[in-house]
Amino acid sequence: MHRIGSLQDLENLKREILAKREQGRGKPLITVCNGTGCHAGGCVEVTEAFRQEIIAQKLTDEVDIKTTGCHGFCERGPIVVIQPGDVFYQKVEVKDIPQIVKETVIGGTLIEKLLYIDPASGRRYIHPAEVPFYKGQKRIVFGRNGEIDPNNIEDYIVLDGYSALAKALLELAPEETIEEIKRSGLRGCGGGGFPTGRKWQSCRNAPGEPKYVIANCDEGDPGVYSDRSLLEGNPHGVLEGLIICAYAIGSHEGYIYVRNEYPLAVENATIAIEQAEQLGFLGENILGSGFNFTVHINRGGGAFVCGESTALMASLEGKVGEPRAKYIHTVEKGLWDKPSNLNNVETLANVPLIINKGADWFRSVGTEGSKGTKIFSLVGKVNNSGLVEVPMGMTLREVIYDIGGGIKDGKKFKGVQTGGPSGGLIPESMLDMPVDFDELTKAGSMMGSGGMIVMDEDTCMVDTAKYFLTFLEEESCGKCVPCREGIKRMRQILNDITEGKGKQGDIELLQRLSATLQDSSLCALGMTAANPVLSTIRHFRDEYEAHLEEKRCPAGVCKALIQYYIKEDKCPGCRLCEKACPVEAITFRGKKKPVVLDQSKCIKCGICKDVCKLGAVGIR
Numbered sequence: 001m002h003r004i005g006s007l008q009d010l011e012n013l014k015r016e017i018l019a020k021r022e023q024g025r026g027k028p029l030i031t032v033c034n035g036t037g038c039h040a041g042g043c044v045e046v047t048e049a050f051r052q053e054i055i056a057q058k059l060t061d062e063v064d065i066k067t068t069g070c071h072g073f074c075e076r077g078p079i080v081v082i083q084p085g086d087v088f089y090q091k092v093e094v095k096d097i098p099q100i101v102k103e104t105v106i107g108g109t110l111i112e113k114l115l116y117i118d119p120a121s122g123r124r125y126i127h128p129a130e131v132p133f134y135k136g137q138k139r140i141v142f143g144r145n146g147e148i149d150p151n152n153i154e155d156y157i158v159l160d161g162y163s164a165l166a167k168a169l170l171e172l173a174p175e176e177t178i179e180e181i182k183r184s185g186l187r188g189c190g191g192g193g194f195p196t197g198r199k200w201q202s203c204r205n206a207p208g209e210p211k212y213v214i215a216n217c218d219e220g221d222p223g224v225y226s227d228r229s230l231l232e233g234n235p236h237g238v239l240e241g242l243i244i245c246a247y248a249i250g251s252h253e254g255y256i257y258v259r260n261e262y263p264l265a266v267e268n269a270t271i272a273i274e275q276a277e278q279l280g281f282l283g284e285n286i287l288g289s290g291f292n293f294t295v296h297i298n299r300g301g302g303a304f305v306c307g308e309s310t311a312l313m314a315s316l317e318g319k320v321g322e323p324r325a326k327y328i329h330t331v332e333k334g335l336w337d338k339p340s341n342l343n344n345v346e347t348l349a350n351v352p353l354i355i356n357k358g359a360d361w362f363r364s365v366g367t368e369g370s371k372g373t374k375i376f377s378l379v380g381k382v383n384n385s386g387l388v389e390v391p392m393g394m395t396l397r398e399v400i401y402d403i404g405g406g407i408k409d410g411k412k413f414k415g416v417q418t419g420g421p422s423g424g425l426i427p428e429s430m431l432d433m434p435v436d437f438d439e440l441t442k443a444g445s446m447m448g449s450g451g452m453i454v455m456d457e458d459t460c461m462v463d464t465a466k467y468f469l470t471f472l473e474e475e476s477c478g479k480c481v482p483c484r485e486g487i488k489r490m491r492q493i494l495n496d497i498t499e500g501k502g503k504q505g506d507i508e509l510l511q512r513l514s515a516t517l518q519d520s521s522l523c524a525l526g527m528t529a530a531n532p533v534l535s536t537i538r539h540f541r542d543e544y545e546a547h548l549e550e551k552r553c554p555a556g557v558c559k560a561l562i563q564y565y566i567k568e569d570k571c572p573g574c575r576l577c578e579k580a581c582p583v584e585a586i587t588f589r590g591k592k593k594p595v596v597l598d599q600s601k602c603i604k605c606g607i608c609k610d611v612c613k614l615g616a617v618g619i620r
Contacts, residue, residue, distance in 0.1 A: 003280040005288045007166045010157075013279075017154045028063045028105045029083040031146070035070025035229055036264055037386075038077035042094070043067075046078045049097040063105060069145040069233015069268075073133050074386040076116065081128060081146065088128040089114040119383050119405055133384045136403040138365065138373050141349050142226075142389045145233035150268040153275040156236040162281050164352035168244045169289040172355075177248040178204065181351065183359035185371035190216055190227070190307075190344025190449050191524070193370070193437035199341060203331040204249040206339035211251040214335070215242050216344040217258045217265060218312060220304035221420025222471065224451040226375040226387055227345035231258065231265040234349065235272035239295065241348030243281065244355060246293045249341050254295045257312055260302045269297055304421075304475035307449075308523050309334070309342050311477065322477045323523035344449065346375055366392035370436035374447065380416075380454035381408050390435070397431040400454055411456040415539070419448030421468040422528035424535030425461060444535040446528065460557035461540040462547055466494040468532040476525060483526030486517045490533060498558040502548045507537060556619040559604040563620050568594045570616040577608035577617060 004010050032038075032047045047067055054063050071079045076090035082104055089100065092114060103109045115124040116131050125131045128146075148155040156162070168177050182197030203211060215238060219227045231238055238256075246254050258266050273295055276282045284292050298316055305311045306321040313335045315321040334340025350372060354362045366372050370392040376399065379385045383405030390399060396416060400406070407413050415425045418435075424445035426433070433439055437447050455464065469491040478484040490513050496502050514530030521527045537544060546552050553561040566577075566586075571594030578586040578595055585601035586608060594616070597608070609617040 003278070004162075005280060005285075007170055007287065010162060010166055010287070014157055014160075017158050021158070024064065026084070030063065030065045030100075030105065031081040031083070032065065032067050033069070033071045033077055033079040033146070034067040035074070035077070035145075035232055036225070036262075037070060037074030037229075038079060039264070041077040041091070043078035045094050046080070046092055046097065049094045050101070053097050053101045057101060057106075059101075059106075063101075066149050068148060069150050070229035070387065071128075071146045072137075072139075072142060072229075072387040072389075073131070073384070075384070076386075086127045086129075088116060088126065088131065090116050132405060133386065133388070133403055136394075136398065137389050138391045139389045140353060140365070140373055141237075141346065142230065142375055142387060144237065145229065148234055148236075150233055150235055151271050153236060153272070153279065156234070160356060161236055161352075162240055164355035165240050165243055165247075165281065166287055168247055168355055169287050169291055174204065174248045174250065177244065177355070180359050181248070181354060184354045184362040185359075185366070186347065186350055186354060186362065187370065187437060188343060189346035189350075189374060189447075190219070191447075193447055196343060196347055199331060199343070200245065200248050202329070203339050203341040206332045208333075208337075208339050210253060210338055211249055212335045212338060212340040213242060213246045213249065213251045213254040214312070214316070214340060214342045215254070215256040215348055216307065216312060216342055217256060217262065218300045218307045219259065219344075219449045220307050220475070221422075221449050221451045223379040223453050224377045224420060224449050226377055226450050228259070228262045228265050229387055230345050230349055230375070231256075231262070232268050235265075235269045236276065237349045237352060238345050239269075239272055239276055240281075241343075241351035242295065243286070243293055244351050245341060245343065245348065247291055249339075251341070252292050252294070254293065255316060255335075256295060256297050257306075257316060258297060258299055260299045266297060266299060273297070303477070304471075305477045305523070305525050308525060311523070312342065313340060320477075322479045323525075325522060346450075367434065367436045367438075369438045374435070374450060376450045376452040378404050378452050378454070380452075381411065381456040381459075382406070382454040383408055392436040393434045395432050395434055396426065399435065399452065400431070404454065407454070407456050409456075411458065413454070414457050414459050415455045415461065417445075417453040417455070417464070417468075417532070418451060419446035419528075419531070420451040421471050422446060422524065422531055423448050423451065424531040425455075425464065425539060426535070427539040429539075444531060444538060446531070458555055458557070460498075460553055460555035461536040461543050462494060462553075463498055463555075463557050465532045465536045466491060466498055469494060469529070472525065472529045476529075480520075480522035480526060482517050482520040483522065483529065486513050486521075487526070487529050489513060490517075490530070494533070497544065497547045498553070499560040500547075500551045500558075504548065506548060507541070507544055510537065562604060563599060564597060564602060564604065564606070564608060565618050565620060566594055566597050567616045567618050570614055571595060572614065572616070576611045576613075580607045580611045582607065 080089040080092045178200045186196040187193040217227045303321045311321040311323045375389045473487045517530045585598045
């Protein structure tokens with residue numbers, strides 16, 4: 001491939017690629033998800049097994065194999081999709097490969113055991129679009145992941161890749177590009193939801209040169225990985241959005257700041273940059289427009305606080321990742337005290353779509369104040385976990401029950417944490433709340449980077465608040481006293497409550513400390529750290545009171561406040577619990593009598609309850 005110097009060159013290249021692929025039209029295509037989630041399930045071995053089997057069957061000229069980014073249904077990986085027929089296989093293992101090639105690829109027949117079975121209805125699904133997990137989504141950003149080999153720029157180009165860049169550079173002035181993003185209503189998808197077009201405009205208008213653009217892929221919330229999967233699976237989509245952003249604000253140098261724990265994202269983004277440079281989408285005189293732009297990749301230091309804009313930029317400069325006061329905005333003085341624009345990966349991935357399809361198209365999706373879609377990491381006690389992209393305004397009930405398939409093991413829904421450790425718990429009474437930036441804020445939570453952790457009836461909300469405060473205490477940079485000392489003290493109070501050492505007035509003290517954090521912390525980590533505490537007190541105050549007044553954990557989670565016992569009327573004397581007990585706290589009293597549990601020896605590990613199949617072990 002030669003360097004692209006004009007719009008005509010780009011169109012000619014696209015036609016050449018399509019003509020070449022037309023010759024192989026109709027050939028079977030095996031698509032294997034190679035996202036990080038599927039890596040954990042063995043997708044690399046599965047892909048190699050397919051290649052070896054195709055060679056063994058002498059089908060190398062008749063069958064194609066493609067590796068793609070994450071398909072979203074991560075718990076079902078490795079995922080394989082076979083064309084023609086659009087056959088969706090999940091949890092594929094190396095031992096399945098010969099059968100798949102023989103029966104499905106060559107023979108055209110289905111392998112029932114590899115099809116997805118809906119846990120609610122028991123129905124088997126053949127096509128991915130029919131699977132309830134996918135059917136309820138609107139995958140305008142994330143959907144391309146399943147079609148593109150992230151290491152093959154041709155796959156991106158045939159899907160109109162870099163045509164938005166050509167449109168912006170050759171047909172729109174920078175101000176017109178910003179205006180289109182403004183009109184679209186796109187808001188930042190990585191935190192507070194600030195209007196993207198307004199941020200771009202502020203950075204363009206700020207005095208000072210050079211200007212910098214930065215893509216933030218440093219999501220650090222527990223259970224969140226949407227930015228990682230986007231950068232892994234469609235790096236050119238993110239890169240194109242970043243270049244358009246640079247053109248709009250007048251920047252000629254950019255950075256992709258990637259979390260250090262994301263090696264595959266770094267690898268794929270590095271390859272994408274090299275390919276874009278070779279074809280002329282990066283570097284000097286891009287598409288013959290006279291615009292120059294280069295991109296560097298920087299691996300983060302592994303600190304949660306580096307997701308905050310000023311801490312991230314300090315880290316880029318080689319300094320300790322600490323935030324600074326916000327009286328000067330980063331769009332005015334950011335990286336090396338120069339105007340800097342920071343957007344997260346998902347925000348930038350929306351930009352080419354908006355430029356190509358128009359602001360009105362984007363505005364047609366979502367709610368009045370929150371346009372477009374949002375990618376959530378749906379995890380926790382839900383049947384179908386993974387990455388889901390839904391239109392703004394879809395209710396929590398629809399996300400958790402229609403897409404997520406409801407709560408595991410038929411248990412009762414208790415709450416959902418959105419926005420990660422800086423977000424809040426939303427109870428069952430608010431399940432019909434539409435999910436968008438403003439509604440989540442009203443509920444005492446936030447959108448954040450898209451975490452959605454589902455909790456069932458066995459979750460202790462006091463313990464949950466303690467977990468998030470423990471995480472934030474460890475991740476606080478310690479620069480400001482309210483955050484450094486306030487979070488620590490709140491965690492200590494919560495710890496005392498869960499250990500039966502809490503006292504009257506602790507709830508009110510937690511609320512006062514929360515107000516201090518919100519009013520006095522230097523950055524958003526401290527300002528929002530109280531959200532898990534305040535939201536659990538607001539919606540689950542009765543659990544706090546049970547811990548404090550009755551010295552009891554209603555969910556049976558806090559070890560110091562629970563006691564295991566044997567239900568004599570249900571115990572058959574099978575001795576499973578006796579054999580499983582690691583401290584010999586359970587003694588068998590005879591075939592006709594149940595076992596007895598010595599409370600003085602019991603370490604409250606819960607193994608006896610886990611192994612008992614008849615419900616003969618209780619908690620009080």
